[in-house]
Every structure is written in structure tokens, then in C-alpha cells.
Amino acid sequence: MIRLSVPFRQALSRLTLPVMLIFSLGCVLIGRADQNIANRLRAALDDILAPAYMLVSGPIRAAEHGTGEIGHLFELSAENAQLRAQNAELLQWQEVAMALQAQNDALKAELHYVPAPTPEFFTGQVVADSGGIYARSVLALVPPANGDPHSLIGAVAMDGRGLAGRVVDAGSRSARVLLITDINSRVPVAIGAAGAPALMAGVNGPDPSLLYWVPGQPPAEGAMVLTSAEGGAFPPGLPVGVVHYNAQNQPMVLPLADLGALRVLRLFSYPDNLPALTPIPHMRPDTAAVRHRRKR
Amino acid sequence: MASGPVLRRPLNAWRQLDAASRWFFPCATLIFGLFVLGMPFGIAGQAALRPVYAMGCIYFWSLYRPASLPAPLVVLCGLLLDVMGLSSFGVWAVLLLGLQWTTLALRRQLVPAGFLLVWAAFIALASLSACLSWAAESALNLMLLPLGPVLMQALLAAGLYPGLAALLIRAHRGPAAVELA
Numbered sequence: 001m002i003r004l005s006v007p008f009r010q011a012l013s014r015l016t017l018p019v020m021l022i023f024s025l026g027c028v029l030i031g032r033a034d035q036n037i038a039n040r041l042r043a044a045l046d047d048i049l050a051p052a053y054m055l056v057s058g059p060i061r062a063a064e065h066g067t068g069e070i071g072h073l074f075e076l077s078a079e080n081a082q083l084r085a086q087n088a089e090l091l092q093w094q095e096v097a098m099a100l101q102a103q104n105d106a107l108k109a110e111l112h113y114v115p116a117p118t119p120e121f122f123t124g125q126v127v128a129d130s131g132g133i134y135a136r137s138v139l140a141l142v143p144p145a146n147g148d149p150h151s152l153i154g155a156v157a158m159d160g161r162g163l164a165g166r167v168v169d170a171g172s173r174s175a176r177v178l179l180i181t182d183i184n185s186r187v188p189v190a191i192g193a194a195g196a197p198a199l200m201a202g203v204n205g206p207d208p209s210l211l212y213w214v215p216g217q218p219p220a221e222g223a224m225v226l227t228s229a230e231g232g233a234f235p236p237g238l239p240v241g242v243v244h245y246n247a248q249n250q251p252m253v254l255p256l257a258d259l260g261a262l263r264v265l266r267l268f269s270y271p272d273n274l275p276a277l278t279p280i281p282h283m284r285p286d287t288a289a290v291r292h293r294r295k296r
Numbered sequence: 297m298a299s300g301p302v303l304r305r306p307l308n309a310w311r312q313l314d315a316a317s318r319w320f321f322p323c324a325t326l327i328f329g330l331f332v333l334g335m336p337f338g339i340a341g342q343a344a345l346r347p348v349y350a351m352g353c354i355y356f357w358s359l360y361r362p363a364s365l366p367a368p369l370v371v372l373c374g375l376l377l378d379v380m381g382l383s384s385f386g387v388w389a390v391l392l393l394g395l396q397w398t399t400l401a402l403r404r405q406l407v408p409a410g411f412l413l414v415w416a417a418f419i420a421l422a423s424l425s426a427c428l429s430w431a432a433e434s435a436l437n438l439m440l441l442p443l444g445p446v447l448m449q450a451l452l453a454a455g456l457y458p459g460l461a462a463l464l465i466r467a468h469r470g471p472a473a474v475e476l477a
Contacts, residue, residue, distance in 0.1 A: 017393065017396070024371050024375075030386070031384055032384070052331075130334060133445045134442075137382065184437070
């Protein structure tokens with residue numbers, strides 16, 4: 001050990017705090033100047049922690065499932081009756097769907113319709129809803145042998161029913177999905193059958209709000225909200241939610257995706273060669289990540 | 297340090313290791329706690345728990361055992377908090393250092409004071425840090441963020457400190473006591 005004189009050591013200990021303060025202020029500046037540093041650190045840490053998160057969330061989910069099973073035992077007959085009624089109703093809908101499918105196929109054959117290419121997708125298990133104080137995001141496990149992990153950045157995340165968010169960070173085995181409820185999330189949407197344009201903005205609450213709809217044509221309560229290709233960030237026509245007016249008479253979107261309890265997400269990587277659909281290149285992390293980081 | 301060599305046990309490698317591990321105990325528990333609090337337990341407001349825990353630990357150790365929590369380790373914890381909690385890089389490092397600095401400055405008044413005063417001082421400092429983090433995040437994001445999490449953090453700081461302090465006092469007298477090595 002190096003022996004230092006007492007005054008020198010005192011001076012050194014007095015200097016530590018200011019030097020460290022300058023260092024951390026420098027970190028803030030560096031973080032602002034190049035957000036990739038923080039992103040890369042975050043992705044590396046997520047990659048390390050994802051298996052540990054998996055270990056914890058597995059038993060918790062099993063326990064949730066367990067209590068659910070026991071709870072179901074007491075309500076078996078009531079649930080059975082409800083399911084039978086629902087089944088009968090769904091069978092009617094199935095007939096409607098089959099008729100519509102046949103009609104749709106006939107119309108497409110008439111029009112010589114060229115189907116849109118199916119995007120490549122990965123299914124990822126959500127291991128943690130590791131949002132921050134002012135951020136809403138989830139961490140999903142992606143297959144480790146995924147080649148270039150940055151190809152996932154910008155991928156559209158859907159759960160079974162609707163749009164959940166977009167991948168903002170990707171490591172070799174985990175991907176962070178910024179949810180549509182995050183305060184930095186902006187999704188161009190089309191409302192109703194006419195596809196009236198608007199912007200869906202997250203507010204860190206459970207339901208995102210609708211902005212910039214066409215003046216004089218407020219979105220109708222209960223209208224379907226789909227993604228729009230405006231701006232090129234999203235493919236058109238993905239189901240997002242339903243319009244609802246809150247107590248302040250502001251239009252919100254009730255998301256179809258169960259954002260509070262996401263279990264499995266499908267991450268769709270839309271190919272680059274789609275015309276006017278994805279001007280943001282998925283392959284280059286520095287531009288895609290900077291543009292889609294939650295902080296601008 | 298006035299005691300002679302008869303009363304002191306010889307400073308062999310094991311004792312040095314013991315002393316080093318005791319010195320490192322506060323920081324190790326702080327970092328380990330940050331990782332554990334990041335685990336997906338599904339608790340509402342879990343994101344707000346992490347900075348409150350870090351502030352509680354740094355406040356306590358700066359008051360009662362400042363030598364065990366040097367400023368570089370506080371910066372490391374702050375950066376870890378920023379990376380794990382999705383806040384702007386470096387913001388919590390600055391805030392935690394500020395908290396440590398203020399606590400060290402108030403040490404002479406707070407150490408002999410009763411628990412209630414120490415608790416009240418922590419609530420005030422933690423709420424101030426939460427407000428500052430809100431202001432910094434709002435400024436860096438160029439938008440007014442919701443104020444709910446600030447209140448949440450203040451309430452968590454008020455509610456969790458007695459329990460946290462009870463655990464940390466035990467650690468202070470047992471596994472973190474370098475003088476017992």
C-alpha cells in the first residue's frame with residue numbers, strides 16, 4: 001500500500017466529492033450528446049439480467065396460475081354455463097367470418113389483389129415490466145441465435161389482440177419494448193372506417209390520448225383505431241384499440257392489448273424494401289436507435 | 297487506536313479480509329438491493345421503490361458510517377440506477393452525490409438527534425431529490441412529466457425508512473462494523 005502524508009490524504013478526501021460531482025455532470029452531458037452509450041449499457045445489462053428475471057418471474061407466474069386454478073374450482077359450473085353461451089355466440093360469428101372470408105377471397109380474385117409480404121417475426125416471452133419512474137417499457141426474451149441483434153430495433157410488438165409497442169433496444173437475448181402508453185410514444189393512427197388521421201400519444205397512464213385529429217371531425221366514441229403508415233414508422237392496419245371519451249371529454253384510446261399483464265409478444269420486423277413503409281432503416285442501430293429513443 | 301499490541305490481535309491476512317469485507321458490506325448490499333428490486337415481482341410502483349431504497353441506504357451510511365460509502369461508489373450506484381431505471385444517464389448519480397454531500401454537511405446536527413428528527417430530515421431530503429429528478433427529467437425530455445411519481449416517492453420514503461433503518465442499524469452493529477474485525 002502506498003503511504004501518503006496526512007495533509008495530502010486529507011486534501012485528497014476533500015477533493016473526492018467535487019471531482020465525482022464533475023464526473024457525474026460529465027456523464028449527464030455525455031449521455032445527452034451520445035444516447036447510444038446509455039443504450040448499449042442498458043442492453044448489455046438487460047442481457048445479463050434477463051435470465052435472472054426469468055428465474056423470478058417463472059415461479060410468480062406459476063403461483064398466479066395456481067391461485068387462479070384453485071379459484072376456478074369453486075366457480076366451475078357458473079364458468080361452464082358462461083363458456084357455453086359464449087361458444088354459441090362465437091359459432092355464429094364464425095359463420096359470419098367464413099361468409100366474409102369467402103366474399104373477400106372472391107373480391108380479391110376479381111381485383112387481382114397482390115397480398116402484402118408477411119413480415120418476419122419472433123415470439124418473445126415478457127420477463128419483466130422493468131419500466132422506470134417516468135417510462136413504460138417491458139423486457140422480452142428473444143431467441144439468442146438471432147444473428148444481428150440490432151435488426152430487431154424498430155420491430156413492432158403485438159400481443160394476441162393488438163399493438164403493444166415498439167422495440168427500442170435489443171441485445172443478443174433480450175429486447176426492450178417501449179409501450180404505447182409511455183409518455184414518449186407517438187403512433188400515427190387511422191380512426192374508423194374512413195381512416196381519419198390522428199396521432200396517439202402516451203401519457204404514462206393506462207390509456208393513451210388522441211391528438212391532432214381533423215378539425216371539426218372529432219373521433220366517434222367506440223370507433224376502431226388502427227395504425228397508419230403516415231410517417232413510415234408503422235405498417236398500416238394493425239389493430240390498436242377503441243376510441244373512448246374520458247371524464248374530461250378528451251378522446252382516449254382503450255388499447256386492445258392487455259398492457260398491464262403482457263406475457264408473450266410477437267415482434268414483427270418489417271422488411272426495408274417495402275415502399276414508403278419503413279424509411280427508418282432497421283439495420284443501422286445508430287440512426288434507428290437515436291430516432292426512436294424515448295428521450296429526444 | 298491507543299490500545300497496545302497486547303490488546304489487539306495481530307493483523308494477519310484473514311483479519312484484513314474480514315475488515316475489507318465489512319467495509320464493503322454497505323455498498324454490496326446497496327448494489328445487490330438495486331438488482332433485487334429490479335426483479336419482476338409485479339408490485340405496483342416498483343419503479344419508484346429503487347431510488348427510494350438507494351436514497352435511504354446512502355443517507356443512513358453517510359450519517360453513521362461515511363467511510364464505508366465513498367463518493368465514487370455512490371456515483372456507480374447512481375449510474376446503475378439510471379441504466380436500470382430508464383432515467384437520463386447520470387441524473388441520479390448527481391442527485392445521490394448531492395444527497396450524500398448534504399447529509400455529510402448535516403451530520404453534526406443529525407447524529408446526536410433523535411430518530412424522529414433523522415426520519416423527518418430523510419423525508420425532506422428524499423422528497424427534494426425526487427422533485428429535482430422530476431425537474432431534471434422534464435428539462436432533459438423537453439416536456440412536463442406527470443407529478444404523481446414524485447408524491448409516490450415521498451410517501452415511500454416516509455413509509456419505508458423506519459423499516460430500512462431497523463435493518464441497517466443491525467448491519468451497522470454487526471456485519472458492517474469494521475472495528476469488530
